[in-house]
Structures are given as structure tokens and as C-alpha cells.
Amino acid sequence: MSVSVIPRRRQVLQAGAVGLAVLATGCASVSSSAKPRVVVVGGGWGGLGAVRGLLAAGGADVTLVEPNEGFMSCPLSAHFIAGFQPASDFQRSYARIDQLGARRVRERVTGIDRAKREVVTTTQRLGYDFLVLSPGVEYMEDxxxxxxxxxxxxxxxxxxxxxxxxxxxxxxxxxxxxxxxxxxxxxxxxxxxxxxxxxxxxxxxxxxxxxxxxxxxxxxxxxxxxxxxxxxxxxxxxxxxxxxxxxxxxxxxxxxxxxxxxxxxxxxxxxxxxxxxxxxMRAPAMIRQAGLGERWAAVKLPSFQSQADERVYVIGDSQGTPLPKSGHVAFGSGQQVAEAILGRITGKAAAPSAGAVDLPLGICWASVTHKEAININVTSSVAPGEAPRLKFTVDPEHNARSGAAATSWGNGMWKAMLG
Missing domain, CATH: 3.50.50.60 (FAD/NAD(P)-binding domain)
Structure with a gap:
């Protein structure tokens, strides 16, 4: 089963470039003697999509900030919660990320200094040229x-x-x-x-x-x-x-x-x-403290670039668009943002599209039994000046075929992230 989540590669390259081809006054690329620094906050589906895309190209110095030592999938974990599978089925090591050359900081982010372009953790300040935020959600306890x-x-x-x-x-x-x-x-x-x-x-x-x-x-x-x-x-x-x-x-x-x-x-x-x-739920406090949004981060589509800061991207469940808050969409947006950043680094970002652009595909599974599920596919696109258009394709009833496909999908995605 293919785990590519970037439909129509040319369109997505165009998507990542909308609003990015020229950064204000000729900053279409970042040049220095060292590689440009990209800090990715969050080692979940979105953050790993960005990290893998950036590392594959080798054009950036990549730092992943994630407080957990390992990864545990939220998608499909209901099978663990209900007692059908062990937790180990949904856990992976970050060893592959280390092997590929990312610097991994196991700390919590305490703030973002956009003026100085620094991510503040409990013990250090991490400078960046580009920042990718995929911190997930926090609960509205009140x-x-x-x-x-x-x-x-x-x-x-x-x-x-x-x-x-x-x-x-x-x-x-x-x-x-x-x-x-x-x-x-x-x-x-x-x-x-x-x-x-x-x-x-x-x-x-x-x-x-x-x-x-x-x-x-x-x-x-x-x-x-x-x-x-x-x-x-x-x-x-x-x-x-x-x-x-x-x-x-x-x-x-x-x-x-x-x-x-x-x-x-x-x-x-x-x-x-x-x-x-x-x-x-809402985006974590760091989004509000950094002036990037209120309940959710305010981003531009199709680029996922912050409306407040051209060097900051917000992906995954923290971003405030109509796209589904799902692991598959998060991973796809991470890949897309990685390509956009690499285009900015090299000065080869594609020109903005005049027509509708495909957004990351959403694939989701709702298990009805341990062996049967409902498949949910969401395709979406956005045209300049218009709201995103979403189309759902859903199984009419739960079935064993979708139950088996959900397991295959999960294994394929976890391999794409951490294999």
C-alpha cells in the first residue's frame, strides 16, 4: 500500500509556494556559509512529515524538539485502549530520525521569540531560519x-x-x-x-x-x-x-x-x-503566546504559513483551517511544508498557482469492531480568495476489508515516519 500523501506533486509544490516565492524584499532564498536552520516543534505525525522531507533533501540543519523519548500513535490506539492489542503495537523509536542526522532536543518549549527567531526550551534557546510548529492540542479544561x-x-x-x-x-x-x-x-x-x-x-x-x-x-x-x-x-x-x-x-x-x-x-x-x-480542544498555549492565533493558529492556505510571520509554518491539529484534524492530513502537510521550505532555501520555489490547488489528502478509519472499520477519505482543494472545498467518501457500512486496510495503512505510515 502506498503511503505517499502528496497528491499531484506539481500542484502541491505550487501550493507550498503561494505567498512564498518572494519574501517581502528579495528574500526568496536564505544564504549563509552554513545550512539554514529549521526547527520543528513536535514529534508527532505532522512534525515527522516535515522532518523526513527536510532530511531526505539534505539542504537544511534540522532540529526536532519533542519532550517524549519515543513515539506513540494516537490513530488506531483505540485497539490498545479497549484491550485488544498491546501498547507496543503503536510505539516506535526515534532512532531513525537520529540516524538520518537530525538534532533531537528532548525538552518542552516554553516560548517562541519571533523577533530573535528563537525557540525557548527549559534549558536553551534554539535559533532558526524557518520554524515548523506541530505541537498538537491542549484541552479546554474550563x-x-x-x-x-x-x-x-x-x-x-x-x-x-x-x-x-x-x-x-x-x-x-x-x-x-x-x-x-x-x-x-x-x-x-x-x-x-x-x-x-x-x-x-x-x-x-x-x-x-x-x-x-x-x-x-x-x-x-x-x-x-x-x-x-x-x-x-x-x-x-x-x-x-x-x-x-x-x-x-x-x-x-x-x-x-x-x-x-x-x-x-x-x-x-x-x-x-x-x-x-x-x-x-485548542492549540497549545505557545501559539497564543507567540501571537500566532487564538484558539487555533491562523495560517494561509495552501502554504500553512502563519498569517503573522512568513518564516513560521503551523501544521497538524494546531492549525485553524477546515481540514480534518487527523494524522494523515498532518503528515501530508508536513511533507508539503518541507518542500516549500527547501524551495525557499534554494531559491527555486514554484510560482503561485492561479487556479485551485489540492490540499493534503485525509484518510481515516473508524473501527466498529476489532476486525471491521469504516473508511473515510477526504479530498480538498483551495482556490485563491476562496474557502477550502472538502469532499468526503465514506464506506456505507463497517466491513472487514476496511478493518484490514486500516492496519496496513497504520504500518505503512509508521514506517514512512520512523522506519
Missing amino acids: GIQGYAEARAQLPVGFRAFEQMAVRQQVDQFLAQGGNFVISAPKPPYRCPPAPYERAFLIAEQMKQRGTKGKIILIDANPNPMPLPIAKPILNGMKSLYAAQIEYMPEVDIRAVDMGRRQLATSAGDIPFAHANLILP
């Missing part, structure tokens, strides 16, 4: 009263390695039974199908283990998100898990009381034994 105080007992699990704590909650529920609450916030948030996927796979384990109780799926939306997958998601819920999942659409969670183990919602109080509350 969206649910009482959540901040209960954080340790209510892990969200939408960031790498947080899945471990959610898995512990699931294991306890499967052993003890009771009410297990899973919530879905209003978009935009990372991987919209994920709350439903988690509910499905946990419900499958309930059936296999004979767990007494139910999953209460509280959805702030009137239908499963994104809307094009609503019908196959609802069909899977009804046909397979009618006895295990109680679906509550258009319900907002207002407060959590861990002492009483009770949620205050727009539909009344709901008691629970265990809960996986998936909070509203």
Missing part, C-alpha cells in the same frame, strides 16, 4: 466545571502516551461493570470519529467478557461527527451494540462531581462509575 480538580481521575487520552491511563479506566470498568460515560465535544477537535470508535470497541469487549452495565455516549452534537459518517456510525451502534451503548445526542456536560461520581448535564444529572470525558 469547559466543564470541576474537571481541573478531577483531572488525574478523568484522563482524556487524545495525546500520545495518555492512552495508558484511559486503558486502566477501561480495564476497571470491564472487570467491575456499571455506567461508563464517554463524551464527544463539538468540533473542531482531534479525530472526530474517535469517541464513537472507543465506545464501539469497549462495547465489543463487554459482549465478549459479559460485563454488566452500559456505555453512556454523551454527544454535544445532534449526530456523530463528522456528519458524513453519521449514518454508518449509527447503523453500527444499532446493529451491534444496542444493549451496550445508550446514545444521548445534543447533550452538554456542564459540571463533574467526582465525590458523588455524577455529571451535571443539559439532560439532567447522570451517575457514572467510570468516565472518559473528551474535552473541547
Whole structure:
């Protein structure tokens, strides 16, 4: 299975160059005795897409800033959370990145000094000529009263390695039974199908283990998100898990009381034994502190260049465009930005396109059982002066073919990033 995520290479090269062919006053290239410095913040799907593209060409001095020692995939990790696969199936080492010549800084970013072109970490300041930000998401804890105080007992699990704590909650529920609450916030948030996927796979384990109780799926939306997958998601819920999942659409969670183990919602109080509350999300604080956006980073399409700074690119789930917040889109935008930066370095950036330009392809999988899934493909394009146009192609129902393809896709993508 091909893992190339850059459709129509010429168009994407043009895309990366829109607004970049000339940097203000003739800065179309960066010349110095040493290689230009590119700092990439975030070692997830987007950051690794950028790093691999930059290292393959060899035209830049690349630094990856990532606090974790290794990589853990969020896509497909519901199979670990529900107890079907070990965590090791979704983890990889950054050894290949080291071998290819990137400098890897295992620290957290504490600030970005755009005036000095420096990334500030806990111990050092990293100068850059170009900066690629792919820091993922943070949770809007103030969206649910009482959540901040209960954080340790209510892990969200939408960031790498947080899945471990959610898995512990699931294991306890499967052993003890009771009410297990899973919530879905209003978009935009990372991987919209994920709350439903988690509910499905946990419900499958309930059936296999004979767990007494139910999953209460509280959805702030009137239908499963994104809307094009609503019908196959609802069909899977009804046909397979009618006895295990109680679906509550258009319900907002207002407060959590861990002492009483009770949620205050727009539909009344709901008691629970265990809960996986998936909070509203936004870009991490570094985006706001650097003046790059508010809830999400403000970027130009198709380049993913910051609207505030021509030397900064924001990709992955932190960027604020209508594109899906998915791993595949993040990796594709990372590759695209790497090509744009290399074009600027060499002074060979392609001329802007006058017509519509393809944006990174989105491929996603919503598992309904451990062996069956719904495939979701999203193609998108943008024309100058227009909003992006998205087209969804979705399996009409869950099937084994898509379940097997999801595994092949994951293995191929992880190899492309870290193999």
C-alpha cells in the first residue's frame, strides 16, 4: 500500500509556494556559509512529515524538539485502549530520525521569540531560519466545571502516551461493570470519529467478557461527527451494540462531581462509575503566546504559513483551517511544508498557482469492531480568495476489508515516519 500523501506533486509544490516565492524584499532564498536552520516543534505525525522531507533533501540543519523519548500513535490506539492489542503495537523509536542526522532536543518549549527567531526550551534557546510548529492540542479544561480538580481521575487520552491511563479506566470498568460515560465535544477537535470508535470497541469487549452495565455516549452534537459518517456510525451502534451503548445526542456536560461520581448535564444529572470525558480542544498555549492565533493558529492556505510571520509554518491539529484534524492530513502537510521550505532555501520555489490547488489528502478509519472499520477519505482543494472545498467518501457500512486496510495503512505510515 502506498503511503505517499502528496497528491499531484506539481500542484502541491505550487501550493507550498503561494505567498512564498518572494519574501517581502528579495528574500526568496536564505544564504549563509552554513545550512539554514529549521526547527520543528513536535514529534508527532505532522512534525515527522516535515522532518523526513527536510532530511531526505539534505539542504537544511534540522532540529526536532519533542519532550517524549519515543513515539506513540494516537490513530488506531483505540485497539490498545479497549484491550485488544498491546501498547507496543503503536510505539516506535526515534532512532531513525537520529540516524538520518537530525538534532533531537528532548525538552518542552516554553516560548517562541519571533523577533530573535528563537525557540525557548527549559534549558536553551534554539535559533532558526524557518520554524515548523506541530505541537498538537491542549484541552479546554474550563469547559466543564470541576474537571481541573478531577483531572488525574478523568484522563482524556487524545495525546500520545495518555492512552495508558484511559486503558486502566477501561480495564476497571470491564472487570467491575456499571455506567461508563464517554463524551464527544463539538468540533473542531482531534479525530472526530474517535469517541464513537472507543465506545464501539469497549462495547465489543463487554459482549465478549459479559460485563454488566452500559456505555453512556454523551454527544454535544445532534449526530456523530463528522456528519458524513453519521449514518454508518449509527447503523453500527444499532446493529451491534444496542444493549451496550445508550446514545444521548445534543447533550452538554456542564459540571463533574467526582465525590458523588455524577455529571451535571443539559439532560439532567447522570451517575457514572467510570468516565472518559473528551474535552473541547485548542492549540497549545505557545501559539497564543507567540501571537500566532487564538484558539487555533491562523495560517494561509495552501502554504500553512502563519498569517503573522512568513518564516513560521503551523501544521497538524494546531492549525485553524477546515481540514480534518487527523494524522494523515498532518503528515501530508508536513511533507508539503518541507518542500516549500527547501524551495525557499534554494531559491527555486514554484510560482503561485492561479487556479485551485489540492490540499493534503485525509484518510481515516473508524473501527466498529476489532476486525471491521469504516473508511473515510477526504479530498480538498483551495482556490485563491476562496474557502477550502472538502469532499468526503465514506464506506456505507463497517466491513472487514476496511478493518484490514486500516492496519496496513497504520504500518505503512509508521514506517514512512520512523522506519
